[in-house]
């Protein structure tokens with residue numbers, strides 16, 4: 181790592197501190213030439229798999245979606261933003277552990293439910309009911325698309 185003051189490449193790490201449960205490291209460095217100090221951050225870059233939806237469509241992993249789903253389930257429960265962040269981090273670790281390049285949306289739902297069950301019973305029940313309903317809605321929508329013609333002719337006949 182080059183010194184930002186004198187561009188000299190001999191710098192020494194004088195202090196390292198783990199941040200965010202070991203996912204990033206903050207290092208204090210000292211330049212051997214000019215003796216100035218500076219800080220660097222190292223963060224693990226995790227590449228998340230694609231998500232395969234119930235109907236077979238694929239989409240990139242979206243942290244926001246998972247976070248907001250869990251946030252909704254945890255509304256008015258004694259759960260801090262830190263706990264929410266940590267649970268999403270753990271869920272991401274589990275997703276990376278179980279999958280190669282793709283992961284099914286149902287598998288993610290199951291992982292989220294597993295963590296919520298341990299965190300808070302009310303949040304778990306809320307998420308589970310919404311999640312199951314959502315799954316049904318998607319299936320329901322697919323059925324309508326599939327039977328669209330017979331559906332509209334039924335409507336005409338009625």
Ligand SMILES: [Zn+2]
Nearest residue numbers: 183186211214
């Ligand atoms: Zn320097």
